[in-house]
Amino acid sequence: MKITVKLFASFRIGRFDREIREYPQATTVGDVVRDLQIPEAKVGILLLNFVHVDLQRQLADGDALSIFPLVGGG
Amino acid sequence: MPCRSFLWSGVADVKNPDLEQIQVFLADHAQDDLVSWAHEQQVMEQFGVTCSEVDELIMQSGFLPARYQRNRHMISISQQLQLLKSRVAVVGCGGLGGYVIEELARLGVGHLRVIDPDIFEEHNLNRQLLATIDNLGTSKAAAALKRVQDINPAVGIDPRQVAVGFDNGIELLTGMDVVVDAIDNISGRLELAQLCSQLAIPLVHGSIAGWFGQVSCIKPGQGTMQKLYANRTADKGIESTFGNPSFTPAVVGSLQAAEVCKILLIQGELLDEGILTVDLLQMQFDTIPVS
Numbered sequence: 481m482k483i484t485v486k487l488f489a490s491f492r493i494g495r496f497d498r499e500i501r502e503y504p505q506a507t508t509v510g511d512v513v514r515d516l517q518i519p520e521a522k523v524g525i526l527l528l529n530f531v532h533v534d535l536q537r538q539l540a541d542g543d544a545l546s547i548f549p550l551v552g553g554g
Numbered sequence: 555m556p557c558r559s560f561l562w563s564g565v566a567d568v569k570n571p572d573l574e575q576i577q578v579f580l581a582d583h584a585q586d587d588l589v590s591w592a593h594e595q596q597v598m599e600q601f602g603v604t605c606s607e608v609d610e611l612i613m614q615s616g617f618l619p620a621r622y623q624r625n626r627h628m629i630s631i632s633q634q635l636q637l638l639k640s641r642v643a644v645v646g647c648g649g650l651g652g653y654v655i656e657e658l659a660r661l662g663v664g665h666l667r668v669i670d671p672d673i674f675e676e677h678n679l680n681r682q683l684l685a686t687i688d689n690l691g692t693s694k695a696a697a698a699l700k701r702v703q704d705i706n707p708a709v710g711i712d713p714r715q716v717a718v719g720f721d722n723g724i725e726l727l728t729g730m731d732v733v734v735d736a737i738d739n740i741s742g743r744l745e746l747a748q749l750c751s752q753l754a755i756p757l758v759h760g761s762i763a764g765w766f767g768q769v770s771c772i773k774p775g776q777g778t779m780q781k782l783y784a785n786r787t788a789d790k791g792i793e794s795t796f797g798n799p800s801f802t803p804a805v806v807g808s809l810q811a812a813e814v815c816k817i818l819l820i821q822g823e824l825l826d827e828g829i830l831t832v833d834l835l836q837m838q839f840d841t842i843p844v845s
Contacts, residue, residue, distance in 0.1 A: 488840070489766040489833050490792050521788045522795075525781070525829070530843055532781050546842070548831060550786055551763040553793030554646045554738035554803075 481505060481541035483512065488548045491518055503539065510535035512545060524550035565610045572601045573611070580615055587631075588620040605707040606664060609638055619708070622662055633819050638664035638708065640818045643727055645669050645718050645746055646736030647694035649798055650760050652683030653807030654734050654814070659702045661815060665710045668698040669726060671717040681800045717742065723749035732817050734810055735759045735779075739789050747772060747779035756817055756826075760810040764796025765835035767806035770844070771813045771826040778844050782829065802834060 486498045495516060503512065509526055513535060525548040526533050539545065565573070576597055583593045589612045597608045609619050613635040618626060622634055629637070640663050644651050647670035655668055672694050678685040684697040695713035702711045718726055718737075723745065727733055733750050735757055737743050743759070750757040750772070757772040759779060772778040788794075809830065816822040828841040 488831060489835075490764065490796065492836070520785075522792055523785050524783070524791060525842065526785060527842060532784065532845075534785060548842075549763070549766070550740075550783070550788070550791030551761045551766055551768050551793065552738070552740045552743070552783075552786075552789070552791035553762045553798050554648055554650045554736045554760075 481507070481539070483507070483539055483541075484544040485512060485516070486544065486546040487516075488546065489551070490522075490549050491516075491547055507539050508535065509533055509537045509539065509545060512539070513547065516547075518547065522549050524548045565607050565614070568601075568603055568607055568611070572603070576601055576603070576608070576611055577615055580612055580617060584612075584615075584617045587617045588623055589617050590620045594619060606638065606710060609662075609708045610635065613638070621706075625662070629819070633821075634662055637662045637815075637818060640732075641665040641667070641730050642732045642734065642814060642818075643667040643669060643730045644698075644734045644736055645742075646734075646738060647684060647698045648672070648678065648736065648738060649681050649762065649803035650807040650810065651694075651698075651734070651736035652685070653804050654736055654760075654811050655698050655702065656683055656705070657808060657811035658814060659706045659709050659711075661811070662706065662708065663814070663818070664708065665712070666698075666702065667712040667714065667726065667730065668695050668702075669714045669716060669718055670694040670698075671715055681798050681803050683804075718749070719745055720749070724753065727753055727755060730755055732814050733757045734814060735761075736807070736810070738793075740783050740786055740791070741789050744779055744783060751775050751777075758810045758813045758817070760806045761791070762798050762802045762806050763791050763793035764798065765802065765833060766792070766796075767802055767832040767834075768829055769806055769809045769813070769825060769832070770829040771817065771824045773826050776826070776844065778829065781844065802832075805834065806832060 527546040674685045693715045699713040751774045754774040
């Protein structure tokens with residue numbers, strides 16, 4: 481299935497801003513994060529089609545997933 | 555202990571005969587509708603009143619303290635008076651907090667409670683407005699007191715060298731019109747959000763990491779902070795890798811100050827339905843939905 485993956489902030493460095501990527505059925509948000517070699521401890525907001533989700537959420541063909549890093553400094 | 559000016563209740567404290575004399579003095583010395591700092595000082599010395607009391611009397615008379623004259627085409631005299639009577643708690647006096655405190659004091663917010671348990675360390679000097687070579691090893695909250703007294707004596711400033719938590723949060727935050735989240739750890743932010751929700755106080759969130767940052771204005775009960783950090787497994791984000799440069803806290807802290815100003819004046823559009831993400835490396839600003 482085709483998933484549009486959008487990366488933000490530091491996750492773009494050495495990767496991409498936006499790509500349509502091919503994944504097998506039953507792929508989860510966490511699978512995509514691991515496929516992109518993003519450390520889970522650095523994951524902040526996850527938006528699936530503009531709705532907040534967690535790493536366990538299963539994807540469907542045509543979904544758009546946005547991945548933001550965890551930002552906590554003051 | 556809070557300083558006297560933070561507890562000041564207004565010109566009701568000024569004796570009536572003095573009040574009339576002060577009003578006559580102000581009317582005699584206002585140029586156009588501005589009262590200079592030199593004349594304010596004269597009133598303070600002659601009548602033994604505070605700067606905030608004089609500011610209030612000036613604005614009640616339809617004049618403006620001259621140091622606010624560059625505010626005037628976006629903030630009316632009655633709005634400036636509203637700011638003088640407002641109470642804001644800034645939690646964290648480091649990178650973000652230093653800029654927020656500076657800007658709210660210059661704006662004319664009359665009561666600031668500034669809270670931070672930490673002292674300045676050498677690695678703060680690259681970005682924290684309140685950090686100087688001379689105040690290394692001293693309280694950040696105390697540095698905020700000194701800075702605000704230097705730039706706007708009308709502001710009642712109440713420094714607290716403590717961390718806000720469930721044990722003291724009710725006492726520290728009750729009575730505030732707005733709370734600013736300028737903390738440097740995620741668990742503290744989540745506690746602060748819960749406290750503000752409980753007290754029904756709007757919370758202006760800001761956080762930074764390297765070139766990046768985020769801002770949101772959180773209405774009580776909205777649960778935005780919990781969503782922002784729903785996937786976290788650590789207490790620090792990518793700032794532990796990237797650190798923070800001089801300009802990111804200035805940008806994000808200024809956005810927070812603008813949100814506070816709009817909340818206090820009930821003006822403009824707030825970032826309360828969205829989270830603004832800031833990417834200064836690609837110079838890209840995105841607003842993503844809260845729900």
